[in-house]
Amino acid sequence: MTTMTETASGLAEFKMPDVGEGLTExxxxxxxxxxxxxxxxxxxxCEVETAKAAVELPIPFDGVxxxxxxxxxxxxxxxxxxISVDVSGGAGAPAPEAPxxxxxxxxxxxxxxxxxxxVLVGYGVAEASTKRRARKxxxxxxxxxxxxxxxxxxxxAELNGHGGQRPLAKPPVRKLAKDLGVxxxxxxxxxxxxxxxxxxxxxxxxxxxxxxxAVPAVTEAPAPVQAAAAPAPVASYDGARETRIxxxxxxxxxxxxxxxxxxTAPHVTEFVTVDVSRTMKLxxxxxxxxxxxxxxxxxxxxxxxxxxxAIKRNPDVNASWDEAAQEIVRKHYVxxxxxxxxxxxxxxxxxxxxxxxxxxxxxxSLGELVATAREGKTSPAAxxxxxxxxxxxxxxGVDTGTPILNPGESAILAVGAIKLQPWVHKGKVKPRQVxxxxxxxxxxxxxxxxxxxxxxxxxxxxxQPKRLITWA
Numbered sequence: 001m002t003t004m005t006e007t008a009s010g011l012a013e014f015k016m017p018d019v020g021e022g023l024t025e026x027x028x029x030x031x032x033x034x035x036x037x038x039x040x041x042x043x044x045x046c047e048v049e050t051a052k053a054a055v056e057l058p059i060p061f062d063g064v065x066x067x068x069x070x071x072x073x074x075x076x077x078x079x080x081x082x083i084s085v086d087v088s089g090g091a092g093a094p095a096p097e098a099p100x101x102x103x104x105x106x107x108x109x110x111x112x113x114x115x116x117x118x119v120l121v122g123y124g125v126a127e128a129s130t131k132r133r134a135r136k137x138x139x140x141x142x143x144x145x146x147x148x149x150x151x152x153x154x155x156x157a158e159l160n161g162h163g164g165q166r167p168l169a170k171p172p173v174r175k176l177a178k179d180l181g182v183x184x185x186x187x188x189x190x191x192x193x194x195x196x197x198x199x200x201x202x203x204x205x206x207x208x209x210x211x212x213x214a215v216p217a218v219t220e221a222p223a224p225v226q227a228a229a230a231p232a233p234v235a236s237y238d239g240a241r242e243t244r245i246x247x248x249x250x251x252x253x254x255x256x257x258x259x260x261x262x263x264t265a266p267h268v269t270e271f272v273t274v275d276v277s278r279t280m281k282l283x284x285x286x287x288x289x290x291x292x293x294x295x296x297x298x299x300x301x302x303x304x305x306x307x308x309x310a311i312k313r314n315p316d317v318n319a320s321w322d323e324a325a326q327e328i329v330r331k332h333y334v335x336x337x338x339x340x341x342x343x344x345x346x347x348x349x350x351x352x353x354x355x356x357x358x359x360x361x362x363x364x365s366l367g368e369l370v371a372t373a374r375e376g377k378t379s380p381a382a383x384x385x386x387x388x389x390x391x392x393x394x395x396x397g398v399d400t401g402t403p404i405l406n407p408g409e410s411a412i413l414a415v416g417a418i419k420l421q422p423w424v425h426k427g428k429v430k431p432r433q434v435x436x437x438x439x440x441x442x443x444x445x446x447x448x449x450x451x452x453x454x455x456x457x458x459x460x461x462x463x464q465p466k467r468l469i470t471w472a
Contacts, residue, residue, distance in 0.1 A: 010088025012061050013081040016048070026050045027075045027248060028082065037065045045083060048076075054344065054376050063087035075248065169196040173294065177201045191293040198294070261407045265321070265442040269402040270451055274459040275423050277433045282465045291360055296367035300338075300392055302465060303415055303458070305362060307390060308334060308355055309471050310457035317454050318387050319410050321444050328445045337389035337406060338366065340373040348406055349378045350386040394418060400436040410446055413458065414438040435462075 016026060026048040033045045044056045045065075063085035070076055169177070169184055173196055177184050180201060187204045189196045247255065279302050286297045311318050311334055319330045336354035340347050349372070351357070351365045372378050386409055393401050394417035403412045416436040423432035439455040461467045 010086060011066055012063060012085045012087045014045075014059055014061075014083045014085065016076045016078050016080050016082050017057070018078045025075050025077050026055075028070055028072055029054060030072055031068055033065050033068075033083075035065050035067060039063060039065060039085060049344070050380065055379070059083070059085065061085060061087055173198055173201060191290075195294055257407050258404050261405050264323075264407075265405055266444060267402075267405065267440050268443045268446075268448070268451065269438055269440040270448075270455050271400060271436060271438050272455050272459045273434060273436045274463050275425065275432045276418060276435050276462045279462045279465050280418065280433050286359075292363060295360060295363040296370065297363060299418060300390070300415070301359070301363050301366060302468075303413075303462065304336060304338075304354070304366065304390060305359060305468060306458045306461035306465075307388065307413055308336065308362075309461060309468060310454045311388065312355065313457055313471060314450060314454050316450055317411055317441065317446055319445050320387070320408050321410075321442060331387045334388060335386045337386035337409070337412075338369055339389060339391035340370070340378075342373055342376060342378075344376060347373060347378055347383060348386060348389055349373060349382040350389075352385070388412070390415065394435065400438045402438060403440050405440060405442060409442075411439060411441040411451070411454065413455075414440070 027050075029047045029049050031046050033039055033043075039045060039059050040062050041060060042058045045059045047054060047056050049055075066084040066086045069080075069082050069084070076082055176182075176198060177187070177196075182201050182204050184196055184201075187196050187200050190200050191197045276299070279299060283297060283299055283302060286292050286301075315332075316330065318334055319328050322329050333353055334355040335350040335352050337348040337350040340349065349369050351362070351369060354362060354365070357365060369378075369382070372382070386406055388409060389403075389406050389412040391401075391403050391412060392415045393403075394415050397417050400416040401414045403414045405412050414437065416438070418433050418435045420431045421434040422429050423434055424430075425432055437455060437459060439451060439458075441451045441454075457471075461471065
């Protein structure tokens with residue numbers, strides 16, 4: 001589809017492109033230019049939100065902005081002209097009145113503009129504008145020493161599969177340093193081959209204060225796979241008795257998908273409670289392993305790996321139902337979806353070909369997925385083609401749930417909170433770290449036996465993580 005036209009008067013018109021494979025509309029979230037501004041080929045002029053993601057639109061020509069056709073907050077159909085640019089080479093004159101919001105009043109409000117990078121949406125981007133966007137979402141990792149129930153070196157064979165030298169600082173680490181005002185040149189690296197880790201950046205920030213920070217000895221739950229949430233709204237009973245919120249964008253798409261899934265696929269959910277104490281000990285060991293330096297290591301990583309091994313042992317669960325052809329389509333690859341709660345709503349990006357990744361590679365992919373979701377820049381492509389999903393409700397303190405399948409997928413695993421509970425261990429009641437797993441599946445193609453085997457395999461691996469080696 002052509003995204004620009006040029007009129008006889010020397011005005012080029014830029015049309016709303018299809019930014020998400022067949023989407024018909026998008027909402028203009030923010031304009032980064034105003035009438036009279038000079039623009040160049042590849043410069044980001046606005047950010048739009050589709051039913052799948054927020055996307056920045058670079059303009060494909062040089063000129064002076066003549067008119068912004070729609071104000072922020074307007075939903076525009078694909079193919080409609082959204083901005084006119086004078087490309088005749090003249091000085092250009094801004095329209096006397098433009099139906100858009102006023103430009104930011106302070107330099108601080110304009111800061112995000114400098115960080116905006118164009119996203120390719122069907123046409124070329126200038127070389128000067130193709131820098132990779134830095135990621136947000138770094139987190140402090142507590143490397144408290146702990147003993148393992150068995151030798152953690154049993155997984156060394158897989159760790160050694162993570163080849164290649166890492167850069168001195170990964171994009172998320174560079175972004176973290178920028179946000180905290182830390183000059184990476186002053187940071188002492190602790191990672192292998194001189195790589196600077198998140199912990200190094202945080203240590204550089206904490207060093208001047210010279211104040212010890214007490215780390216509470218609490219049970220670590222799976223790390224949140226969600227954006228940094230805004231403060232919870234406080235109920236107010238003053239003034240209006242109701243507030244109406246338009247349903248659009250991601251929330252609208254999610255609602256339609258969940259209704260379609262719930263009333264199309266016959267759901268069955270099974271539960272199992274498992275002692276994950278050994279898994280938690282292994283997590284602490286991996287945090288200190290040099291092969292995992294700078295990577296995201298948490299219980300969710302091992303849960304994801306356990307599910308991938310269970311799928312390998314029970315491949316029939318990784319399938320979809322083709323209603324039109326009346327066929328079961330078995331997938332010989334696993335695109336592992338991770339449900340993420342963001343300010344824009346629930347999204348489920350997936351790790352492509354997760355089945356073929358080593359543990360370090362899976363950790364790196366998981367970290368990138370989470371950082372991108374936190375930044376609100378998950379692309380439509382990242383949310384397409386999923387085969388199986390994990391949703392981590394435990395980060396909210398919830399024990400378990402009955403998750404609804406993503407359309408086109410056969411199973412979804414819900415992970416509950418990991419808590420210290422009394423548990424019979426070696427014939428004695430002891431405090432152990434326990435969680436509850438719930439597996440929902442499409443009963444048209446996954447019967448009770450198959451679903452039970454998959455869930456039992458995941459539980460068995462989390463109880464005895466060495467099975468990651470013996471079963472893989």
